Amino acid sequence: MVAAMLVRSPLSWIRRGPVGGASRLVGPVLRRRSPGLLGAALALVLGCSGGATPAPAARPAPVVKTPSVRPRAPEGPPLLPAHVIAALEDEDATPYLARRGDEALLLYAAGGTWRTRVLGADGAPRGDAIEAGPVPADVPVAALRAAPKGYLAAWIEQLEGGRAVRVLALDPAGKPLAPASLVAHTAEEISWLDVLPNAKGALVVWEVPREDRVDVVVSAVAQGSGPAIKPTTPASVAREVLGWNAVATERGAAVALVLPRPGPAAKGERRPATKAAAEDALDAAKLGAVSILEIDAAGKVSAPAVVSPEPTARTDLEIVAAGGRYLLTWTDERDIDGAVYLAAVEPGGKVVVAARPATPPSGEQALVSLVAPSAEGGGRALLAWEDMLRARGGAEGRGAGRLIHLAAVGPDGALGAARAGLVFSASGPPDLAADGDGFAAVTLAPAALEATGGEAAAPIWPTFVRFGPDLSVRAAEPVRAAPFAATEGVPYLVRGLSCHGGACWTLASAAAGAAPRQGGAGEAAGAGAPLALVSLPVRDSAWRAPAFREDREPPPRATALRALVEGDHIARVAAADLGGGALLAAWVTYFVEGASDAPRGQDLSATLAVRAASASGLGKLNVVSQRASSLGGVAIAAGPPAPADPKRQAGAAQAESVLAWVARERGETQVFVTKLDAAGAKVAQKRLTTAPRKKRGGVPSEASDVAIAHDGAGGYIVAWIDTRDGNAEVYAARVDRALNRTVPDRRITSAPLDASEVQIAVRGQETWLVWSDARPAGDAAGAGDPGGESAGDIYLARLDTKTLQKLGDEARLHASPEHSRSPVLAPSEGGLVVGWVEEPAGEGASTGGGARLARLDDKGALVGPPVALAGPEGAAVSSVALACGEVCRGALASAPGDSVSLSAFTLAPGGGAASPPKPLVGLTGAASQDVSPVFAGRSGASLFFADDAASGSGRVRWMTIAWP
Numbered sequence: 001m002v003a004a005m006l007v008r009s010p011l012s013w014i015r016r017g018p019v020g021g022a023s024r025l026v027g028p029v030l031r032r033r034s035p036g037l038l039g040a041a042l043a044l045v046l047g048c049s050g051g052a053t054p055a056p057a058a059r060p061a062p063v064v065k066t067p068s069v070r071p072r073a074p075e076g077p078p079l080l081p082a083h084v085i086a087a088l089e090d091e092d093a094t095p096y097l098a099r100r101g102d103e104a105l106l107l108y109a110a111g112g113t114w115r116t117r118v119l120g121a122d123g124a125p126r127g128d129a130i131e132a133g134p135v136p137a138d139v140p141v142a143a144l145r146a147a148p149k150g151y152l153a154a155w156i157e158q159l160e161g162g163r164a165v166r167v168l169a170l171d172p173a174g175k176p177l178a179p180a181s182l183v184a185h186t187a188e189e190i191s192w193l194d195v196l197p198n199a200k201g202a203l204v205v206w207e208v209p210r211e212d213r214v215d216v217v218v219s220a221v222a223q224g225s226g227p228a229i230k231p232t233t234p235a236s237v238a239r240e241v242l243g244w245n246a247v248a249t250e251r252g253a254a255v256a257l258v259l260p261r262p263g264p265a266a267k268g269e270r271r272p273a274t275k276a277a278a279e280d281a282l283d284a285a286k287l288g289a290v291s292i293l294e295i296d297a298a299g300k301v302s303a304p305a306v307v308s309p310e311p312t313a314r315t316d317l318e319i320v321a322a323g324g325r326y327l328l329t330w331t332d333e334r335d336i337d338g339a340v341y342l343a344a345v346e347p348g349g350k351v352v353v354a355a356r357p358a359t360p361p362s363g364e365q366a367l368v369s370l371v372a373p374s375a376e377g378g379g380r381a382l383l384a385w386e387d388m389l390r391a392r393g394g395a396e397g398r399g400a401g402r403l404i405h406l407a408a409v410g411p412d413g414a415l416g417a418a419r420a421g422l423v424f425s426a427s428g429p430p431d432l433a434a435d436g437d438g439f440a441a442v443t444l445a446p447a448a449l450e451a452t453g454g455e456a457a458a459p460i461w462p463t464f465v466r467f468g469p470d471l472s473v474r475a476a477e478p479v480r481a482a483p484f485a486a487t488e489g490v491p492y493l494v495r496g497l498s499c500h501g502g503a504c505w506t507l508a509s510a511a512a513g514a515a516p517r518q519g520g521a522g523e524a525a526g527a528g529a530p531l532a533l534v535s536l537p538v539r540d541s542a543w544r545a546p547a548f549r550e551d552r553e554p555p556p557r558a559t560a561l562r563a564l565v566e567g568d569h570i571a572r573v574a575a576a577d578l579g580g581g582a583l584l585a586a587w588v589t590y591f592v593e594g595a596s597d598a599p600r601g602q603d604l605s606a607t608l609a610v611r612a613a614s615a616s617g618l619g620k621l622n623v624v625s626q627r628a629s630s631l632g633g634v635a636i637a638a639g640p641p642a643p644a645d646p647k648r649q650a651g652a653a654q655a656e657s658v659l660a661w662v663a664r665e666r667g668e669t670q671v672f673v674t675k676l677d678a679a680g681a682k683v684a685q686k687r688l689t690t691a692p693r694k695k696r697g698g699v700p701s702e703a704s705d706v707a708i709a710h711d712g713a714g715g716y717i718v719a720w721i722d723t724r725d726g727n728a729e730v731y732a733a734r735v736d737r738a739l740n741r742t743v744p745d746r747r748i749t750s751a752p753l754d755a756s757e758v759q760i761a762v763r764g765q766e767t768w769l770v771w772s773d774a775r776p777a778g779d780a781a782g783a784g785d786p787g788g789e790s791a792g793d794i795y796l797a798r799l800d801t802k803t804l805q806k807l808g809d810e811a812r813l814h815a816s817p818e819h820s821r822s823p824v825l826a827p828s829e830g831g832l833v834v835g836w837v838e839e840p841a842g843e844g845a846s847t848g849g850g851a852r853l854a855r856l857d858d859k860g861a862l863v864g865p866p867v868a869l870a871g872p873e874g875a876a877v878s879s880v881a882l883a884c885g886e887v888c889r890g891a892l893a894s895a896p897g898d899s900v901s902l903s904a905f906t907l908a909p910g911g912g913a914a915s916p917p918k919p920l921v922g923l924t925g926a927a928s929q930d931v932s933p934v935f936a937g938r939s940g941a942s943l944f945f946a947d948d949a950a951s952g953s954g955r956v957r958w959m960t961i962a963w964p
Helices: 275-284 482-487
Strands: 082-088 096-100 103-110 113-119 130-134 142-147 150-159 162-170 181-186 192-197 201-210 213-223 229-231 235-241 243-248 252-259 288-296 305-313 318-322 325-332 339-345 351-357 365-371 381-387 402-409 415-424 431-435 438-446 460-467 473-478 493-500 503-509 529-535 547-549 557-567 570-579 582-589 606-614 617-628 634-642 654-665 668-677 682-687 703-710 716-722 729-735 741-747 755-763 766-773 793-800 819-828 831-839 850-856 867-869 876-884 888-895 899-907 918-926 942-948 954-962
Touching: 082 103, 082 113, 082 482, 096 142, 096 150, 096 493, 103 142, 103 150, 130 162, 142 192, 142 201, 150 192, 150 201, 162 201, 162 213, 162 229, 181 201, 181 213, 181 229, 192 243, 201 243, 201 252, 213 243, 213 252, 235 243, 235 252, 235 288, 243 318, 252 318, 252 325, 288 325, 305 325, 305 339, 305 351, 318 365, 325 351, 325 365, 339 365, 339 381, 365 431, 381 431, 402 438, 415 438, 431 493, 431 503, 438 493, 460 503, 473 547, 482 529, 557 582, 557 606, 557 617, 557 918, 570 634, 570 654, 570 942, 570 954, 582 617, 582 634, 582 654, 582 942, 582 954, 606 654, 617 668, 634 716, 654 703, 654 716, 668 703, 668 716, 716 755, 716 766, 729 755, 729 766, 755 819, 766 819, 766 831, 793 819, 793 831, 831 876, 850 876, 850 888, 888 942, 899 942, 918 942, 918 954
Parallel strands: 634 703, 703 755, 819 876
Antiparallel strands: 082 529, 096 103, 103 113, 113 130, 142 150, 150 162, 162 181, 192 201, 201 213, 213 229, 213 235, 243 252, 252 288, 288 305, 318 325, 325 339, 339 351, 365 381, 381 402, 402 415, 415 547, 431 438, 438 460, 460 473, 493 503, 503 529, 557 954, 570 582, 582 606, 606 617, 617 654, 634 654, 654 668, 668 682, 703 716, 716 729, 729 741, 755 766, 766 793, 819 831, 831 850, 850 867, 876 888, 888 899, 899 918, 942 954
16 A cells, blocks of 8 residues: 655644644753654554644645755756656645555546546556546545455545545446445544555544544445445544554554543642743643554454553654554653654554663654555564754765664564664655565655765755665665656655555656656646656666665764753753763753742752763752852762761762852852762762952952862862952862862962863872963963953963962963863873864954864973864864873864754874864754763763753753764
8 A cells, every 4th residue: 555645845744643742841940841843754554644733624745845946956867767647636636546466546636526547567557547436625635545345545525514534445447336435424523534454344534633632433344245335333433532543454453542641630739830830731731641452344442452651652653563463653751852662562452562762862852654564574664763963964975954764673672783864855754665675765855976976066856765674775866757857857746655566656746737748648648737656666876875874884973862851051061980880960050140030038040960870870860059150160070989888888888079069149159069979969068168259340259160170189179260359360279088178279370361161180299270361462471462462372280289389380272363262171191181162253253163182291291283173064163072091082062053063083192183073963952052061081982961952941961972
């Protein structure tokens, strides 16, 4: 059977059942908001495509439409074989195609009548079109399916006072066996319909919208010995469900349901206290639990069986039959990031594979579709999904567009090891179908010849791809055929991909009035929108495929990606490696003073929180303070294990770390240090500074930009920026394991202008500080023209670790006309590596910028000139992170467009240049966001960073990286 699927751009995402919205979970401190999907898709079940919006209007089929404005077309390979099979009344008219063995039947409307036409195994028409009966004036949805005695067509039509469902039986030659039969007539709206054939006839199912929910109704259609069909009285399948999907079986059908949370709120239940809480409750109401039920050939409906009781499923539910079981998949929001879930159920409703994530954590996911296996496919279905934070379609040089991930899935719900990526340059879904033991796709992607290397701007064309059983690309070409010579061979619309016996077809149509070069019988060569059946052969091609094997991607690459928290926007992220695979991440939220909506009497500022992470999962979320300063930042340093505590875990040393941060109390800021256990829980806390915050001109002095490092002797050294003496200067202090000060506040710098963003590293008896500082030319360490003022440069100071006394003068690491900011430090073999961001400064400065890396020996001297590092494709760099062992590994945040991407690079020992940055993920936040990337530990295997979700909330994410 063939889906009436079109591929056209642009098209909003459509789903069967009411559209589910974003969900949010509300807590006492941190609030979760799940983003709306950036690119989701309608899946195909038994050749059915389409979905519902809350409005009762008909749901259009997803389409691929060739953009009207495009670059010059490439010249070269021959056109694809094609046959003109009909002329549609206009380009948006929907044809219906169903396969039955080696033949197929086309159904379409023309001249007020339904017309059918039989097509042979080669796609050529067999005879003229046949009139099959009158077409009502208003047919929002129709379906055509192969049946035991030929074909069954069904449609919704407008009748006086309501809607009706009719069914028409056709013989194998497309001739009507009897006039269309009335199945149902109702005063209510009917928004969707499908035909599910079985061994005895078929089931006709439709939905009735109920505001944001739907009722599902069924009628059994039996074909007896005579020509007439006998529909049963419509029966209810399910009432007021959030979403549904169905698959035909030999016995009848199986229906998957997304059921809403039970009943209305209990009487007396408290209403949401805030607008945000009310929005969260509304969004949560659009999620539900997953169940399955079966309908036999006579239309009898079984009791539903629970597949996933958690009320966290979106309405993008899909179901197929594979290997004697039902496979169900959906997008689930039980965790912070929406994830694609899979479950397997045996006939009768026994759940044999419980609901579980389909892939390792990879950030926000969206289900695209689940494709049923072919008879030759060995029970392997195809799962398609989108990772919102993965590198976009530009990966592997395939051009701009979304990147759809593909993997085979067996009856046990396990994904195969082979993975493929498919570029799709539109907002809807690609057309996917089983192709023997492989699969096929029609996508919308840049069309370029391999010889061009993708250098010139390429037109966006419908393109087919045929995949082998291991998802390697067997063939790929743009859909171009002679009937569309007036538009360089490219059709206006492509829809209805179908494969059988090693041959794949797709329907393609031109715009109305575009006369085909190849004529056909009857009205096919006349006026209207020409419709052709285009063959998609496996043959040698010079076209660049918009698909590739993803599992063969070389490192560095992201291996997992998950969110630790969602709530307010994130100002700064810090992380530490506690050893043994245990990690701690800390962050402080962004807070604007005076903008608090806290209850009266509560002095709230930014939130400071910590969470443990390991391969086994995430620990408890620990809120350290709700009176933190966003400008103060946060830093964390791991110390040696604390002595064993017999009361907690006999004989085991306890990993610990210390957090440095800035609190804002009664309008004044002070530096605090907090000791944490391995789970991130607070063990002890002390105020480090007690400086009076005198107001100058009405503005009190501030502490900001904290940094901390273990001193190697059981204590910690803290550095920060302080304006207590006027301008911003670097300060440092030392504490012991009990957080008692052993060296009080010491001012490190005395420059006329402001310092910022200090970082710290301890090397035995020496402690090194780096920071950004703007100094006038008259200063001994300054740069620039005499009497002028320079942009910020990166400076280094060496301190005695025990006393924090300066060892020599401060040194500027690199003189640059650009503004140097956001330094990072990473201890390396024999010294340190310093990285920072350089951005144009001064009047007329551009918005671009890059990074620079400097190697320092054990005396703090430069080893060769600093290395410049540009963002991918020249994108402006906003931040950098470093982790160094024998090789330095880094992460680079840049803005190649209107959003931020994270890339990975390496810096080999010696004086060599850094490797070109390789994109890892594309983030959902705006290009202006500061993602604050930071590695936990020296291996570079774990990167923590901030990201703004599409819903507008902030998230802290943890990404694991595989390196060469």
